[in-house]
Amino acid sequence: MSDDDVLALVTRVREACTAAGENDPLDEAAVLALEHRGLDGVRAWTPSSAGESTGGPTGEGFALRRDTELDLAVAPADRGAGVGAGLAAQALAEPGPLTAWSHGDHPAARALAERHGLARARELWVMRRPASEPLPPVEVPDGLTVRGFHAAPGPQADTDRDAVLAVNAAAFAHHPEQGSLDAHGFVERTAEPWWDPSGLILAHDEEGLAGFHWTKQHSPQLGEVYVVGIAPRAQGRGLGRLLTLAGLHHLHERGVGEVHLYVESDNHAAVHTYSRLGFTHAAADTHVQYRRA
Numbered sequence: 001m002s003d004d005d006v007l008a009l010v011t012r013v014r015e016a017c018t019a020a021g022e023n024d025p026l027d028e029a030a031v032l033a034l035e036h037r038g039l040d041g042v043r044a045w046t047p048s049s050a051g052e053s054t055g056g057p058t059g060e061g062f063a064l065r066r067d068t069e070l071d072l073a074v075a076p077a078d079r080g081a082g083v084g085a086g087l088a089a090q091a092l093a094e095p096g097p098l099t100a101w102s103h104g105d106h107p108a109a110r111a112l113a114e115r116h117g118l119a120r121a122r123e124l125w126v127m128r129r130p131a132s133e134p135l136p137p138v139e140v141p142d143g144l145t146v147r148g149f150h151a152a153p154g155p156q157a158d159t160d161r162d163a164v165l166a167v168n169a170a171a172f173a174h175h176p177e178q179g180s181l182d183a184h185g186f187v188e189r190t191a192e193p194w195w196d197p198s199g200l201i202l203a204h205d206e207e208g209l210a211g212f213h214w215t216k217q218h219s220p221q222l223g224e225v226y227v228v229g230i231a232p233r234a235q236g237r238g239l240g241r242l243l244t245l246a247g248l249h250h251l252h253e254r255g256v257g258e259v260h261l262y263v264e265s266d267n268h269a270a271v272h273t274y275s276r277l278g279f280t281h282a283a284a285d286t287h288v289q290y291r292r293a
Contacts, residue, residue: 149202151197
């Protein structure tokens with residue numbers, strides 16, 4: 001298949017999964033990489049290629065491997081016939097370190113992981129909060145200013161961007177995905193349809209940017225606590241709760257019916273903060289990363 005054919009197949013499978021009420025099988029980083037760089041640096045397998053090599057079944061599905069990261073998905077209508085097993089056999093044949101996400105903790109993904117020696121390594125929770133629940137007010141202490149990102153392109157916006165990237169790098173220095181955000185990634189995200197400068201909320205003190213809350217509005221009904229980053233020097237002052245509240249007020253003012261967020265299941269401090277603000281987690285809202293050493 002040509003690159004264009006593979007990309008079209010990936011789109012069809014993603015649409016089939018979400019139409020069936022499932023999570024998108026690709027995370028944001030994978031989607032942005034395909035949008036901006038296509039299949040550059042990606043090895044791709046499709047059911048037709050896997051079937052030709054192994055004599056296995058064919059259908060709608062894909063496996064994409066970039067460095068040590070694997071994404072694999074099969075359209076709901078084509079599951080149960082060995083399509084996923086054939087793709088996994090191809091994509092996992094090469095030994096070495098590898099990670100793969102199951103967006104929804106699917107039993108089939110669990111079985112494939114066990115078969116190929118991938119261990120359950122991380123759990124990412126989705127927590128949700130209905131906008132119908134009232135919010136406490138935002139109380140900004142003396143010495144702190146809270147505002148949106150500078151909307152107009154120019155030196156002020158560049159200063160805001162650089163400050164956000166610096167705080168993000170420090171706050172998420174040990175986070176495998178968020179900590180790698182750079183200027184190029186920032187530009188990619190601000191080119192997305194959901195980008196709203198007023199939804200990137202900044203808190204400044206006398207030393208500069210102390211923290212930020214980047215919100216998303218996916219649709220008129222759904223908002224997201226996208227990233228809350230606090231500078232290490234400003235931690236322990238309640239800024240995480242303050243900025244989360246400011247972002248929730250921003251999203252509620254735009255009429256969303258629900259706000260969700262993603263949080264590592266073992267980040268007990270963050271889970272506690274979000275729970276106190278009315279967020280809850282259901283077992284089905286769990287994403288699992290599998291890892292092969």
